[in-house]
Each structure stands twice: as C-alpha cells, then as structure tokens.
Amino acid sequence: MSADDADRAAVVERADRSAEAGAAGAAEPVIDLAGVTFGYTATPVVEDVSLTVDSGEYVAVVGPNGSGKSTLMRLMLGLLGPDAGTARLFGEDAAGFDDGERIGYVAQQASAARDMPITVREVVKMGRFPYLGLDRLADGAFADGLSDDPVRTARWAANVVSGRLTAADWAVVDDALATVGMGAFADRRVGRLSGGQRQRVFIARALAGEADLLVLDEPTVGVDAESVDAFYDLLDALNDAGITVVLIEHDLGAVVEHADRVVCLNREVYFDGPTEEFVESDALARAFGTEARFLAGGAE
Ligand SMILES: Nc1ncnc2c1ncn2[C@@H]1O[C@H](COP(=O)(O)OP(=O)(O)OP(=O)(O)O)[C@@H](O)[C@H]1O
DSSP states (O other), rough: HHHHHHHHHHHHHHHHHHHHHHHHSSOOOEEEEEEEEESSSSSSSEEEEEEEEEEEEEEEESSSSSSHHHHHHHTTSSSOOSSSSEEETTEEEEGGGOGGEEEEOOOOOOHHHTOSSSSSHHHHGGGHHHHHHHHHHHSSTGGOOOOSSSHHHHHHHHHHHHHHOOOHHHHHHHHHHHTTTGGTTTTGGGGGGHHHHHHHHHHHHHHTTSSSSSESTTTTTOOOHHHHHHHHHHHHHHHTTOOOEEOSSHHHHHHHHOOOOOEEEESSEEEEEHHHHHHHSOOOOOHHHGHHHHHHHHHH
C-alpha cells in the first residue's frame, strides 16, 4: 500500500466512525450564537451577530482587516464572553464549556512552534492527554517524581504520561499522523518541518484528541503555495469524513474553492449563505468597501 493509499484508508476509516457517531448523536448545532455583541472598549467590534453552525458544515468567515473575525472566533469558543446575546458550543454555554478535546484549534503559524525541541509524534501524542485522566496518573509513585527542578519534573511527568498511553492511544496517534500524511515524519523535530507540514501536525494533534470541530484562524499565512493546496485538500477530506470546519481566511480564492458556506463580517454579518450565492452577491463590496475590487480580483 502506498503512503497515499494508507492516508486515504485512514480518512475512510475516520468517515465510518463519524457516520456512526452522527447516527447516534442528536442534531444540536455545534456553534450557536444569538444576538452576540462584544467590544474590548465601549465600542462594539462584533455587533448583534446570530449564526448557527451544524455538524459537518464547512464555513469560512471572511472580512476586511480588523472586522472582528478573530474576536468572533474567540466568542464562539467561549474564550470571550458576549456583552449581549448568548454563545453556545455543542449545546452548552460556550464560556463554561469544558470538553476541550472536541475542538481542534489551529492558529496562524506560531513562531514558538518553530523552536519546540520535541518530535512530531510527541506533539500529536498531546492530543491523547485529556483521555489519560488523573486516575491513570494517580499511583503511589506520583509524589516521588516531583522535584525542585521544574525542567526535571516536566520531563518526568512527560515520561510518566507516555508510559500511560495504551496501545490503543498510540494507534490513534499513528492513525492521525497517517491521515495528515505525516507518518514518515513522526520522529522528526517539529522545528525542522516546513510551515505547511507543521500546520498538518497541529491538525493531527486535534485528530488524536478526536476533535469533531476544527477551528482555524488563517492557518496558511506564510505557508508556500504548494503546501497550501495540500493543506486545503486535507481539510476537504476531513470535512468529507464528517468533521465540522470553521475557517477564518483572507484568501477568497481558497474560500470559494473549498468552503460550502461563507459568513462575511464587518462588525455585523453582511452575508451568511452558500458560497455560490456569496460570489454572486454584493456582500463583498458592501463589507470591504474600497478594498473590494482588489479582493474580488484575487478570488477569480
Ligand atoms: N485584545 C484586544 N484588545 C483591544 N482591542 C482589540 C483586541 N483584539 C482585537 N482588538 C480590536 O478589535 C477589532 C477587531 O479585531 P479582530 O482581531 O477581531 O479582527 P480581524 O477581523 O480578525 O482582523 P485581522 O483580519 O486583521 O486579523 C480591531 O479594531 C482590533 O484592533
């Protein structure tokens, strides 16, 4: 079986699992914002936004610089609380949501990640941590490993946690690496990867956590063009497999090619609907003002 075939097989297997989960789960929205208003100061940067995202959707949030996209994402994830309105995540109040492993968050390339002195497999392994549970750590030896030296303690804790990963956990880690096409890089240091490869590793970490919502904030900024295409193909495959995708993206060409639905934001929602209708609409011109001509040209 070629590496590509293995990757495809992993995606298909994931699709089967998601289909089972979908059949068993209720049809509650993944994200549900109702009349949300928020400002860092007295002036709102997000105003009266209502939108729901259902399981399995692929939604892109677009808008000019400073239009409130990242703020909206933080509100969706409960990292900020609305001044007015309500934000719900998987049916719960977003601020109190504590089932973090259900969400995979991929930020713009963090420069810190470049300096991480750990391997790809170690990063992806972190996705399993929420499943280990304190009960799997709580044995008599726990206190013996603590030391005054924080680095030693952290190293010890990492080793203990590694020791607690079962064969099934490691299988999930390897499956996630195969899905993003990074199986061959498992033992490479994260800092030695290209930007696009690193972003795939962070997606793999989310998959290892069995996330069913991927939230990405301009994930391909600074990534070379070829890797960007591969990255979006991967997102398409994951979405086909049932994972909900919410993507902030400035590249309207990528949005038009990949997302099923567009939310166009400039403090308020200017458009929310199918991508083909967005392309035909005047939302871009209204939301982007003078930038619209340039951006629309970029989308062709
Ligand atoms: N932590 C903060 N404190 C104060 N103001 C903030 C903060 N974060 C963002 N803002 C302001 O809120 C507004 C919306 O910012 P936000 O980052 O949500 O927009 P954006 O659409 O994601 O922008 P960009 O496309 O440039 O990343 C901007 O005017 C920004 O300056």
